[in-house]
Amino acid sequence: MLGEGIIKGLAETARNFFGSYVNKERLTTVQYPEERLPRIEATRDFPFLVYDGDDWEKGLRCVACQICEKECPPKCIYIEKSKDKKPDAVGKPQNYPAKFDIDVSVCMSCQICVEVCPFDAIKMDVQFELSSDDRFGGLLLTKDKLAKSNEYYHEIHPTEAAGVDAALAEDREKEKEKQRLAAAAAAAAAAAKAAAAAAAPPTTVAATKDGAGSGGAAKEEAK
Amino acid sequence: MTISFLLLAAITITGTAAAMSLKNAVHCILALTLGMVGLAALYLQLGAEFVGLTQILVYVGAVAILAVFAIMMTRSRTSETAAGSDPSRFSGLVTALLLFTVLAVAICTGISSQTLGGTPPEATVHAVGVALMQRFILPLEIIGVLLTAALIGAGMLAIEEKGEGR
Amino acid sequence: MPEMIDQIFVRLMHWIIGYVPTSLQPLCSAILSAVAILVVFATIFAIITVLERKGLGRMQNRYGPNRAGPWGLLQPAADGIKSLTKEDIVPHSSDQLVHLMAPILIVITSFLVYAVVPVGKNMVMADLNAGVLFFFAVGSMVELSVFMAGWSSRSKYSLLGAMRAIAQMISYEIPLVLSGVVAIMAAGSLSTVTIVNMQAGYTGIWPHWYLFTPWGITGYILFMIGATAESNRCPFDMPEGESEIIAGYFIEYSGFKFALFFVAEYLGMLATSAMAITLFLGGWAAPFSFLTWIPSWFWFFAKLLLMMMVFIWIRGTLPRLRMDQLMNFGWKFMLPLSLINLFAAGLWHFLPSGPTRWSVDSLLLLLSCFLLSRGLRRNKWFQERTYRFAS
Numbered sequence: 001m002l003g004e005g006i007i008k009g010l011a012e013t014a015r016n017f018f019g020s021y022v023n024k025e026r027l028t029t030v031q032y033p034e035e036r037l038p039r040i041e042a043t044r045d046f047p048f049l050v051y052d053g054d055d056w057e058k059g060l061r062c063v064a065c066q067i068c069e070k071e072c073p074p075k076c077i078y079i080e081k082s083k084d085k086k087p088d089a090v091g092k093p094q095n096y097p098a099k100f101d102i103d104v105s106v107c108m109s110c111q112i113c114v115e116v117c118p119f120d121a122i123k124m125d126v127q128f129e130l131s132s133d134d135r136f137g138g139l140l141l142t143k144d145k146l147a148k149s150n151e152y153y154h155e156i157h158p159t160e161a162a163g164v165d166a167a168l169a170e171d172r173e174k175e176k177e178k179q180r181l182a183a184a185a186a187a188a189a190a191a192a193k194a195a196a197a198a199a200a201p202p203t204t205v206a207a208t209k210d211g212a213g214s215g216g217a218a219k220e221e222a223k
Numbered sequence: 224m225t226i227s228f229l230l231l232a233a234i235t236i237t238g239t240a241a242a243m244s245l246k247n248a249v250h251c252i253l254a255l256t257l258g259m260v261g262l263a264a265l266y267l268q269l270g271a272e273f274v275g276l277t278q279i280l281v282y283v284g285a286v287a288i289l290a291v292f293a294i295m296m297t298r299s300r301t302s303e304t305a306a307g308s309d310p311s312r313f314s315g316l317v318t319a320l321l322l323f324t325v326l327a328v329a330i331c332t333g334i335s336s337q338t339l340g341g342t343p344p345e346a347t348v349h350a351v352g353v354a355l356m357q358r359f360i361l362p363l364e365i366i367g368v369l370l371t372a373a374l375i376g377a378g379m380l381a382i383e384e385k386g387e388g389r
Numbered sequence: 390m391p392e393m394i395d396q397i398f399v400r401l402m403h404w405i406i407g408y409v410p411t412s413l414q415p416l417c418s419a420i421l422s423a424v425a426i427l428v429v430f431a432t433i434f435a436i437i438t439v440l441e442r443k444g445l446g447r448m449q450n451r452y453g454p455n456r457a458g459p460w461g462l463l464q465p466a467a468d469g470i471k472s473l474t475k476e477d478i479v480p481h482s483s484d485q486l487v488h489l490m491a492p493i494l495i496v497i498t499s500f501l502v503y504a505v506v507p508v509g510k511n512m513v514m515a516d517l518n519a520g521v522l523f524f525f526a527v528g529s530m531v532e533l534s535v536f537m538a539g540w541s542s543r544s545k546y547s548l549l550g551a552m553r554a555i556a557q558m559i560s561y562e563i564p565l566v567l568s569g570v571v572a573i574m575a576a577g578s579l580s581t582v583t584i585v586n587m588q589a590g591y592t593g594i595w596p597h598w599y600l601f602t603p604w605g606i607t608g609y610i611l612f613m614i615g616a617t618a619e620s621n622r623c624p625f626d627m628p629e630g631e632s633e634i635i636a637g638y639f640i641e642y643s644g645f646k647f648a649l650f651f652v653a654e655y656l657g658m659l660a661t662s663a664m665a666i667t668l669f670l671g672g673w674a675a676p677f678s679f680l681t682w683i684p685s686w687f688w689f690f691a692k693l694l695l696m697m698m699v700f701i702w703i704r705g706t707l708p709r710l711r712m713d714q715l716m717n718f719g720w721k722f723m724l725p726l727s728l729i730n731l732f733a734a735g736l737w738h739f740l741p742s743g744p745t746r747w748s749v750d751s752l753l754l755l756l757s758c759f760l761l762s763r764g765l766r767r768n769k770w771f772q773e774r775t776y777r778f779a780s
Contacts, residue, residue, distance in 0.1 A: 002762035009706040013448040017705075026450045249540055253487065256533060272519045276526040284529025284562075288555060291536050295552055348519045348579045 041157060044124035046104045047113050049146045052089055056147040061121035063088065064097040068113035068122055076106035077113065090175050102146060104130060105139040120164050126156050227268060235261030248294055256287045273348045391682040398425075398686065399511050422514040426503045433693070434655045435465035441701045448705035472648035480542055480641050487541035492642065492649035495534035499656035501527045505581050506663045509673045509686030513582055520581040521573055524664055525566055528619070531657060532558045535628075535638050538650070542641035550637025553712070554628035557618055560716060561625075564723035565615030565661075568608040571734040572599050572668035581664075585672030594678045598671040603750035604734040607758075609669040611727050613699075616661035618719070620654060622700060624707035625715060662696040663689075722761050729757045 020026045030037055051059035064081040080099035088094040113122050125148070132138025154161040238258030242251045259282040266275030355363055393400075402421055409417045439454065439462060446453025454461035479488060505520035507513040517523050532555050539551020576584040590597045599605035618625040621637075629637035639650040666672055670692055673685035710718070733750045740746035 002758065002765070006707065010702060013702060013706045016450055017444065017447045017702075020447045020450050027452060028450065029452050031452075249484075250487075253533075253537065272517060273522065276519050276522045279526040280522065280529055283533060284526065285559075288529075288532050288536065288559065291533075291540075292552075292555060295536075295540070295548065348522070 039126060039156075041159065043126045043156075044111060045109050045128050046107055046125050046130075046141075047102060047111075047122050047146075048125040048127075048148045049100065049143070050121055050123055050150055050153050051147050052150050054149075056144070056149070058086070059089070059149075060096060060143075060147060061089070061119050062097050062100065063094045063119055063121070064100075065095075065118070067116050067118070071112050071116045073110060073112065074106050074108050076103045076108075077101070078103075090172050090179070092175075092179075097143060100143040100146060102141050103139060104141055120168055123153055123157070123164075228265070231261050231264045231268065234258075235265065249291065252287055252290050252294070256283055259283055259287070273351045391684070395510055395684040395686075397684075398509070419514070422504075426514060427500065429508075430500070430503060430656060430659060431652075433659060433690075434652060435469075437655055437659070437697050438468070439464045440697070441704070444698070444701045445705045448702075469648070472645050475644040477644040477646065480544065482543045483641065484541035484543070487537050488641075489646075491534045491538035491541060492639075492646045492653070494537065495531055495653040496649050496656075498527055498530045498534065499653040499660065502660045503663070506660070506667060507582050507585050507672050508663075508689045509684070512673075512686060516580060516582045519579045521569065521579045521584070521664075521668075524581075524660075525562075525569075528657075528660070529562065531653070538642070539638035542638075544641050546634045546636075547638050547640045550628045550634050550640065553634075554621060554638055557621070557625060557628060557715060557719075560719040561615045561618035561723070564611055564719065564727045565619060567724070567727040568611035568615060568730060569664070569668050571604050571608040571730055574731070574734050574738070575599055575605075581667050581672075585667055585674065588671040589674040591678035596671055596674055596676060596678070598669065598674070600669045600671075602737065603747065603754050604730050604737055605669055607726070607730045607733070607754050609665065611723060611730065612661075612665050612669065613696075614723065616658070616665060617700070617703070618715075619661060620658040622654075622658060623704040624710050626709060627712060627715065630709055658700060659693065659697070662693055662700070666692045666696065717765060722765055726754075726757060726761055730754065 016026070050061050052061065053059035064079055066079050066081070069075075069077045069079045078099065078101040079097050082096045082098040085093035086096050109124075111124055114124055130139065150161070150165070153164075235258050238254050238256070238261055241254035242258060245251045245254060259278065263275045263278035263282075266278060402418065405421065406414050406417055442464070443453035443455075443461065454464045457463040457467040479485065502524050504514040505517055505523050507516075535554045535558070536551050539547045539549075539554070542548075572584055573579055576587040578584060578587075588596065588598050595601070600609055617623075621628050627633075629639075634640070639647060642650060666689065673689040675681045675683060675685075675688050733753050736753070737746055737750055740749060
């Protein structure tokens with residue numbers, strides 16, 4: 001019979017139409033700004049900079065080595081190295097980024113910067129509501145906007161952050177151990193020199209110079 | 224000679240004149256359509272509803288579309304033909320003048336000599352239908368047969384021969 | 390009191406015209422009616438767009454627009470503002486004048502056809518002697534503006550869309566007109582007002598609509614299929630098939646000109662529905678004799694909305710036809726059936742009233758419908774597909 005299929009189809013759409021008012025299960029739409037789907041842990045979109053402690057300027061892990069800037073495929077990272085040095089988490093003097101800008105309108109979320117960073121200083125964020133009415137400045141994230149605490153990192157990627165923290169803690173432990181050893185060695189060397197100097201007072205100036213030099217060498221090695 | 228008559232006459236004449244003088248074939252057809260609409264409006268103004276509306280239905284709805292379709296089917300270069308050469312233009316002018324003379328003489332001697340007495344016949348749809356179905360039934364039927372023959376002929380021309388055109 | 394409410398708009402107009410000098414009264418009356426038509430049908434268009442989007446959404450288990458205003462009811466206003474403020478881009482190589490004229494002409498013709506639609510008792514702008522003919526004559530001018538739009542854009546997509554649209558409109562205009570002719574035959578008049586008046590009587594509680602006759606229901610269904618094809622609606626929306634030629638003949642239009650085409654499409658749909666109501670569904674007549682106290686204009690617009698619902702329902706259900714299916718259906722099914730329907734309507738007139746003519750007419754129409762559909766099906770078997778390069 002002609003038109004049988006049409007009637008079947010019409011019945012199906014009518015069932016959908018009325019069913020969607022009766023049965024809320026049918027409607028799969030999530031009303032986005034009010035309702036949100038639970039976030040998947042592996043979500044990532046744009047990079048941010050991690051800092052330890054409370055003060056973001058002091059605790060920034062980044063040492064401005066500029067590896068990420070060189071590796072970034074669309075070249076959306078811009079770093080300016082500082083002239084002076086600041087002590088890092090373990091107290092060692094390091095450079096820090098005087099300027100660190102990421103243009104997220106250029107960023108393609110490839111995560112290469114995260115993979116190349118030797119200091120675990122840059123990680124991927126989950127913040128996606130970045131729309132802005134400022135066409136040029138709104139999407140250019142500067143250092144202060146990029147800096148986010150380690151706690152925040154823990155919050156968005158718990159498993160990954162725990163691993164990173166463990167590795168960092170191990171590294172820092174080793175570092176401190178080495179520093180301690182080096183310091184001890186330097187102290188021992190200094191003590192020996194001091195003893196020698198006591199034995200031969202006229203060469204004091206040269207000996208202290210030597211001591212300082214050997215201390216510097218030990219530090220160099222520890223690094 | 225009311226204002227509306229003058230306006231409609233101007234539209235009709237402009238449209239048909241443009242249809243003759245424009246270079247682009249599609250523009251010619253559109254201008255001709257304008258002329259046809261003007262003519263239909265003139266019929267309507269004279270109270271001949273059926274004729275006026277049929278004019279629109281046939282000439283705007285069918286003939287113009289047919290011409291336009293032919294142009295779309297053919298290559299676009301042929302749509303931009305230049306106006307006719309001088310000899311054809313001359314012969315066309317002569318034909319137009321002759322036709323105009325014949326019509327003018329017919330109108331001037333025909334209508335003005337005999338005054339239309341009484342009320343003009345009402346050309347309603349009903350009257351037209353009655354005339355077609357009673358007095359003019361034979362011509363109508365003959366035209367019907369002719370058109371059917373033309374339709375079948377067109378169909379025969381368009382049908383692909385079997386075995387060809389895979 | 391019901392009489393008073395029924396004629397309230399007519400009285401309002403007479404009251405307004407009473408303040409105008411006699412010489413200007415016809416002009417003033419025409420302008421008032423035109424303004425009323427513009428306002429009412431543009432409002433209905435706005436309502437239909439939001440209804441359609443919400444209805445389609447529900448049929449696909451979605452919410453539909455629900456952001457602009459309460460329940461998304463201000464969506465048409467948002468759409469209008471958007472299309473008004475958008476940039477109007479005209480292709481560089483387009484035919485500027487024709488490109489500009491096409492949307493204007495299509496909207497004018499779409500509004501013009503409402504002049505002969507009786508929306509209520511004594512509520513028609515122009516009671517023409519040949520009203521139905523006027524409707525079809527002006528409706529056929531839409532094809533010309535479709536061609537103008539498609540050709541003047543100088544785009545292959547738009548030209549393809551225009552060719553498809555015109556081929557489809559010409560093919561389906563014939564069954565559309567022929568299926569409407571049965572109502573004209575029964576009423577013995579081309580005037581829309583007379584046709585509605587003929588249907589406004591009742592037997593017991595049942596109305597004398599032409600729908601309730603064998604030829605009437607066949608004619609109505611054929612008319613609605615033809616109307617769907619004429620207004621380029623789903624499932625006959627190949628002229629603007631989004632997946633093939635993007636938007637068809639109005640692809641090169643942007644901003645408000647695009648909106649005008651959109652308006653014209655919906656107005657055309659509303660107009661053909663209004664004509665179907667006039668011809669077969671008794672126009673403004675109430676469906677039962679005990680409901681005549683409800684104003685006539687209410688019934689007209691209720692029927693119009695109901696028809697729109699059916700259009701939306703069909704759009705949400707059926708996929709797009711292929712070109713050869715469309716042409717086969719039009720020429721091999723619709724046209725013969727509408728001719729047989731004419732014959733059936735003639736038979737109905739001459740046979741004695743009673744069950745005889747009912748059974749004869751129904752049998753004739755059912756049989757021809759069955760045979761014609763078999764004819765359609767016979768051509769459905771394709772050759773086995775052979776692959777020359779891959780196998």
